[in-house]
Amino acid sequence: MIKLSPKLSQKLSYLILFLATILAVIPVALIVFIIVKNGVSALTWEFLTSMPKDGMRGGGILPAILGTLSIVMSAIFLTLPIGVCAAIYLNEYAKDNLLTRIIKLAIVNLAGVPSVVYGLLGLGIFVMFLKLGVSIIAGALTLSIMELPVVITTARGALNSVPYSFREASLSLGVSRWQTIRYIVLPNALPGILTGAILSIARISGETAPILFTAAAFYIPYLPHSIFDQVMTLPYHLYIISTQIPNMPKNVIFATALVLLMIVLTMSVLAIIARIYFRKYRKW
Amino acid sequence: MSKIEIKNFNLYYTNFHALKNININIAEKKVTAIIGPSGCGKSTLLRSINRINDTIEGVHTSGEINISGENIYDEEIDVGILRRNVGMVFQRPNPFPLSIYENVAFGLKVNRIYSDRNIINETVEKSLKAVLLWDYAKDKLHKSALGLTLEQQQRLCIARVIAVAPNIILLDEPCSSLDPVATQKIEGLMIQLNNKYTIVIVTHNMQQAARISHNTAFMLLGKLIEFDKTEKIFTNPLIKETEDYVSGRFG
Ligand SMILES: Nc1ncnc2c1ncn2[C@@H]1O[C@H](COP(=O)(O)OP(=O)(O)O)[C@@H](O)[C@H]1O
Ligand SMILES: [Mg+2]
Numbered sequence: 001m002i003k004l005s006p007k008l009s010q011k012l013s014y015l016i017l018f019l020a021t022i023l024a025v026i027p028v029a030l031i032v033f034i035i036v037k038n039g040v041s042a043l044t045w046e047f048l049t050s051m052p053k054d055g056m057r058g059g060g061i062l063p064a065i066l067g068t069l070s071i072v073m074s075a076i077f078l079t080l081p082i083g084v085c086a087a088i089y090l091n092e093y094a095k096d097n098l099l100t101r102i103i104k105l106a107i108v109n110l111a112g113v114p115s116v117v118y119g120l121l122g123l124g125i126f127v128m129f130l131k132l133g134v135s136i137i138a139g140a141l142t143l144s145i146m147e148l149p150v151v152i153t154t155a156r157g158a159l160n161s162v163p164y165s166f167r168e169a170s171l172s173l174g175v176s177r178w179q180t181i182r183y184i185v186l187p188n189a190l191p192g193i194l195t196g197a198i199l200s201i202a203r204i205s206g207e208t209a210p211i212l213f214t215a216a217a218f219y220i221p222y223l224p225h226s227i228f229d230q231v232m233t234l235p236y237h238l239y240i241i242s243t244q245i246p247n248m249p250k251n252v253i254f255a256t257a258l259v260l261l262m263i264v265l266t267m268s269v270l271a272i273i274a275r276i277y278f279r280k281y282r283k284w
Numbered sequence: 285m286s287k288i289e290i291k292n293f294n295l296y297y298t299n300f301h302a303l304k305n306i307n308i309n310i311a312e313k314k315v316t317a318i319i320g321p322s323g324c325g326k327s328t329l330l331r332s333i334n335r336i337n338d339t340i341e342g343v344h345t346s347g348e349i350n351i352s353g354e355n356i357y358d359e360e361i362d363v364g365i366l367r368r369n370v371g372m373v374f375q376r377p378n379p380f381p382l383s384i385y386e387n388v389a390f391g392l393k394v395n396r397i398y399s400d401r402n403i404i405n406e407t408v409e410k411s412l413k414a415v416l417l418w419d420y421a422k423d424k425l426h427k428s429a430l431g432l433t434l435e436q437q438q439r440l441c442i443a444r445v446i447a448v449a450p451n452i453i454l455l456d457e458p459c460s461s462l463d464p465v466a467t468q469k470i471e472g473l474m475i476q477l478n479n480k481y482t483i484v485i486v487t488h489n490m491q492q493a494a495r496i497s498h499n500t501a502f503m504l505l506g507k508l509i510e511f512d513k514t515e516k517i518f519t520n521p522l523i524k525e526t527e528d529y530v531s532g533r534f535g
Pocket of ligand 1: 297300302320321322323324325326327328329340
C-alpha cells in the first residue's frame with residue numbers, strides 16, 4: 001500500500017468530497033436546463049389560462065393547474081390544524097410512557113410509507129367506503145393523511161425550539177399550561193410551523209400516486225364545480241401526455257413539466273424567504 | 285411569625301431522593317438565604333415552594349409546605365393562585381420576546397387580573413418603579429425586552445413577578461449571570477423590596493448571603509443541615525459541616 005503524505009491526503013480527500021457535491025448538483029441542474037430549453041417555447045399566457053383541445057395536443061393546461069392547486073390547498077387546509085394539534089399534544093402534554101413512545105415511533109415510520117400505498121388506502125376508504133367517488137375531496141384527504149406525519153414532525157421541531165425557560169417563566173406567573181401554550185409557545189413556534197407548511201405544499205404538489213386513484217381525471221376540458229368533482233392534475237396530465245398520446249408536441253410536454261417545476265420551486269423559495277424574514281425578526 | 289412552614293418534606297425525581305425530610309420555618313418579610321454546594325437540592329427546595337417542580341415528569345413529594353397556614357400540596361389548592369402569590373425569579377434572566385411593557389403586563393392580562401387599560405398601565409409603572417427600571421424604560425416601553433442589558437432584564441423579570449402582586453418572592457441564584465457591579469445593584473434592590481415581601485434566595489455566593497439575608501439555611505446532599513440567624517451561621521455555627529462550608533474548608 002502506498003503511503004500518502006498528510007498534506008497530499010488532505011488535498012485528495014477535499015477533492016473527492018467536492019466532486020461528490022458537484023455530482024449531486026449536476027443532474028438537477030441538467031434536468032432544469034433541459035426542461036426550460038425544450039419547454040419555454042410553448043409556455044405562453046394562453047397555455048396557462050386556456051382549456052386543452054385537440055385531444056390535449058393543443059390549447060392550455062388551466063384545468064390541470066387549478067386541479068392540482070385545489071387538491072393541494074384543500075389537503076394542507078385539512079392537515080395543518082390536525083398536525084399542529086397532535087404536535088402540541090405530543091410535545092406539551094403527553095406523558096413519556098409506552099403508548100406515547102409507540103405513537104411517536106409510528107409517526108416517524110409513517111413518513112416512510114410509499115405514497116402509492118396511501119393512494120390505495122385513499123381509494124379504499126374515501127373513494128369507495130365513504131362513497132366520495134374520485135374527487136378533489138378524496139384526493140385532498142388522501143394527501144392530507146400522507147402529509148400528516150411530516151406536518152407533525154416539523155411542528156414538533158418548531159415547538160421544541162421555543163426555550164423551556166419561556167414556559168417556566170409563564171407558568172411561574174400562575175398562567176395555566178394551555179394559556180402558556182396559547183400566548184407564549186405557539187406565537188414563537190408559528191414561523192417554523194408556517195415554513196414547514198409551505199414546504200409541505202411544495203412536496204405534495206408533485207405527488208402522483210396518491211391522487212392517481214382518488215382524484216385525477218384523464219381528460220376533462222372544463223373546470224370543476226365542487227369539491228366532489230374529478231379534476232385533471234399536473235403530474236398525472238404530464239404522465240398521460242408523455243406516454244398515452246401519439247404525436248404529442250414535445251414542447252408542450254416540457255412546458256407542462258416546467259409549470260409543475262415552477263409551482264414547486266416557487267413554494268420552496270417562498271419557504272426560504274419566510275425563514276429569512278422570521279429569523280431576522282426573531283430575537284432569541 | 286413564620287410565613288412558610290416546611291414540615292417533613294421529601295421530594296423524589298422518579299427514584300432519586302432529592303430532598304430528605306426537610307423541616308424549616310421561614311419568617312415573614314425577612315430575607316432567607318439557602319446555601320450549600322452545587323447539587324445539594326437548593327433549587328429543588330425553592331422550586332417546591334411554588335410547585336413549579338410539578339411540571340417536571342416523575343416528581344413526587346411527601347410532607348407539607350404550609351403558606352399562611354395552608355398546605356400548598358393539598359389537593360384543593362389552585363396552583364395558579366399559589367404561583368401568583370409565590371413569584372419566582374430564575375438563574376438566567378428570561379424575559380419573553382415581547383416588549384418591556386408586555387412582559388410586565390403579561391401575568392395581569394393572561395390571568396385576567398385586570399382588564400382596565402388604565403389599571404394595567406398603572407401596575408406596569410408601579411412594578412417598573414419598584415425595581416428601579418422606570419426612569420430608564422419609560423420612553424422605551426414598547427421596545428423589545430431583549431434589548432436590555434442582563435441586569436436590566438433581571439430587574440424586568442422581578443417587575444414581571446411583582447406585577448401580579450405576590451407576597452413571597454423566590455430567587456434562584458439571580459445574580460449568577462451578572463457582573464459584580466450589577467450584582468451589587470440587584471442586592472440593593474432585594475434589600476429595598478424586603479419591607480414588602482418575604483424573600484427566599486438561593487445563592488452559591490456566601491458573601492451575598494451574609495450581606496443581604498437575615499436567616500440562612502445550609503443544605504448538604506438533600507438534607508437541611510443547619511438553619512439559623514445568618515450572623516450565627518457565618519460566625520458560630522453549631523454543626524461542623526456548616527463551619528467547614530462557610531469557612532471554605534469544604535472538601
Ligand atoms: N429534573 C431533574 N431530574 C432528575 N434529577 C434532578 C433534576 N433536577 C435536579 N436533579 C438532581 O437533584 C439534585 C439537586 O439538584 P438541584 O436542586 O438543582 O441542586 P442545587 O440547586 O443545589 O445545585 C441534584 O443531584 C440533581 O442532579
Ligand atoms: Mg440550583
